[in-house]
Amino acid sequence: DAGVIQSPRHEVTEMGQEVTLRCKPISGHNSLFWYRQTMMRGLELLIYFNNNVPIDDSGMPEDRFSAKMPNASFSTLKIQPSEPRDSAVYFCASSLGQMVIGPGNTIYFGEGSWLTVV
């Protein structure tokens, strides 16, 4: 049973470059989340989608960040241009759906994409 799959696992890029992080949610899950984890700020929810539609993007730091979910099995988080302060672990997670509340709606996390911007 494949979990949430993220790529790349690790990326080192130069400031100003475009970074694209990819995520494949668990099959059948209707909600997808992008989180960012840093030592200073902990886990922050950046954006979440339900049925491929962005529901809440209030956590997206600024216009340099964008996220898309063109279909139920794929999402991207793009940073353009990247800056050193974007260095973090970016987690994608998925769950069954917005209106299912409780343990059946457990959020499953991917292994994370470790981004370093130099």
Add this chain to the structure above:
Amino acid sequence: GEDVEQSLFLSVREGDSSVINCTYTDSSSTYLYWYKQEPGAGLQLLTYIFSNMDMKQDQRLTVLLNKKDKHLSLRIADTQTGDSAIYFCAESIGAAGNKLTFGGGTRVLVKP
């Protein structure tokens, strides 16, 4: 508003019990969760409790919820070295029940 707070660090000897504490501010929380993050890995759900429960036990894990004080704790009995990790509590709220707010995480170090 949503705010979940945890202590930063806990050190415990192997075989002892660990207690990790968490406080939250939103009284409309529906479910509260404990997640575990091992080094270099994502978060894994350990256990959860519905907001109308006081206690839940799952093998070595005991979750206690004091809704009046908005206090959640996770007790790990017979702590093992494999329990060394960061533990996050999280709350989900109302109709957006699948949107979780996480605490900052408690790093647990188990010493042999």
